[in-house]
Amino acid sequence: MKTKLLIGALLLSSSAYAQESTQTTTASALTFGGSVLSGVRSNSTGSMDGTGTGATVGPFIRPSLDLGWKNNSVSFSGNYNFETTGARGFGKNTTKAFGDNIYFKHNPNLFFTGKFNETFGATLLADLNFKTYAGPQKENVSELVLEPMLTAKLNDRVSFGAGYSLFRADNFDAATGRGASLDEGSKGFFSKDITEAKFSIENINQAITAGTTNLVPAVMNRHTGIVEVKAKLAETLSLRTYAWAGRIIFNQDKSAGGSADRYTYRINNDLKWAATKDLALNFRYRLTIDHQDDTKDPLTGAHTGRVIASYKLTKTIALDMENTAKFSQKVLNKSKTTYENENYLGMSYNF
Numbered sequence: 455m456k457t458k459l460l461i462g463a464l465l466l467s468s469s470a471y472a473q474e475s476t477q478t479t480t481a482s483a484l485t486f487g488g489s490v491l492s493g494v495r496s497n498s499t500g501s502m503d504g505t506g507t508g509a510t511v512g513p514f515i516r517p518s519l520d521l522g523w524k525n526n527s528v529s530f531s532g533n534y535n536f537e538t539t540g541a542r543g544f545g546k547n548t549t550k551a552f553g554d555n556i557y558f559k560h561n562p563n564l565f566f567t568g569k570f571n572e573t574f575g576a577t578l579l580a581d582l583n584f585k586t587y588a589g590p591q592k593e594n595v596s597e598l599v600l601e602p603m604l605t606a607k608l609n610d611r612v613s614f615g616a617g618y619s620l621f622r623a624d625n626f627d628a629a630t631g632r633g634a635s636l637d638e639g640s641k642g643f644f645s646k647d648i649t650e651a652k653f654s655i656e657n658i659n660q661a662i663t664a665g666t667t668n669l670v671p672a673v674m675n676r677h678t679g680i681v682e683v684k685a686k687l688a689e690t691l692s693l694r695t696y697a698w699a700g701r702i703i704f705n706q707d708k709s710a711g712g713s714a715d716r717y718t719y720r721i722n723n724d725l726k727w728a729a730t731k732d733l734a735l736n737f738r739y740r741l742t743i744d745h746q747d748d749t750k751d752p753l754t755g756a757h758t759g760r761v762i763a764s765y766k767l768t769k770t771i772a773l774d775m776e777n778t779a780k781f782s783q784k785v786l787n788k789s790k791t792t793y794e795n796e797n798y799l800g801m802s803y804n805f
Contacts, residue, residue: 485522491774492516493800495539502791508548510555512541514798527569534562556588575605577615594626601680611686619680619698625672673705676718690728697721702744716746736762753785764802772802 495514500507518535537559543550563581570576579601586594603617678700685693702716725737738760746752760778767773776798783791 483522483524486520487805488517488519489802489804490515490517491798491800491802493774493798495541495796495798497541497794497796499794500545500792502793508543508545510541510543510548512539512552512555514539514800529567531565532563534560536560553588557585558588559583559585573607575607577601577603577605577617579603596624596626598622603680603682613684615680615682615684615696617680619676619678619700621674621676621678623672623674674702675704676700676702678718678720692726694724694726695722714747714749716744716752718745719743732766734764736760751784751786754782755785756780756782767801770804772804774802775799 492513492515494511496509496511498507498509514537516535516537518533520531520533522529522531524530539555539557540552541555542552543555549555561581561583563579565580566578568576579599581597581599583597584595598621600620601617603615605613605615607613678698680696680698682694682696685695687693697720699719700717702718704713704715720740720742722740723738727735727737729735738758740756740758740760742756742758744754744756746754758778758780760776763775765773777795778797779793779795781791781793
């Protein structure tokens with residue numbers, strides 16, 4: 455009798471363990487996927503008065519890998535995409551040779567979400583973008599974003615978030631050590647102060663001092679507080695709105711030849727719409743205002759619009775388009791309005 459009871463207890467325990475294990479496995483999910491996008495990229499820049507106009511056009515390829523994992527309280531998603539392109543240049547201020555416009559861009563990013571309870575949670579975004587040119591620009595730029603945030607769910611359709619955003623940009627080949635233009639960046643680490651110096655002890659020491667300054671990479675740090683609202687407007691329509699305010703700091707002051715520090719403010723709207731079963735659309739409008747220190751015309755406004763469209767031709771093949779346009783101008787002197795337009799058009803294979 456005792457043996458039967460023992461066997462029964464073991465079977466009951468095994469059944470409970472198996473049920474718990476099954477529930478845990480069901481609650482956790484690991485996903486893996488990726489895509490390869492290729493097509494034509496164009497980029498144009500200039501001012502509204504017609505000066506400084508230039509453009510590049512050429513093919514691009516962008517492979518991407520995605521990894522995700524989640525359970526009942528924590529989720530993680532990671533993405534890595536690589537992009538390379540070469541382009542023919544047009545216009546006065548553009549490098550025209552195809553090979554000189556080749557660049558390589560690496561973009562890994564991680565996104566974590568956690569739930570404290572049914573109402574409150576937290577998120578963390580980490581994004582790194584590194585871009586390097588193979589041509590004479592000698593521009594190697596890295597951009598890092600770290601964004602922790604606390605979230606609150608109001609109901610099934612609306613949630614709020616508040617946090618801190620750090621953006622750091624490093625231009626490793628900037629000649630002046632901060633805020634260098636593309637022309638300055640083409641000098642790299644060795645400027646004419648060294649290469650044209652006469653061979654005297656005094657001039658050599660001056661050249662070494664100048665070269666040491668040039669060895670300092672241009673660094674920009676942006677510290678902002680951020681608040682956001684996410685709303686599900688319909689089953690196929692969602693909106694994310696965020697606003698931030700903060701300070702942009704450079705690693706050299708204006709007297710050393712760099713840019714002045716400034717305050718920055720932004721409001722951003724992202725609208726996602728599943729127009730049909732096969733067509734997905736993303737719209738963005740962004741207004742950024744910078745208040746620069748120590749200048750007679752301190753305010754700069756920038757309007758940015760973006761449209762992303764993806765149309766599924768089959769389960770694995772899609773037609774993709776992305777266009778981003780940006781207009782910047784001084785508030786007091788509107789004649790100095792500049793623009794930049796970047797467009798991608800291609801086809802993707804998704805797996």
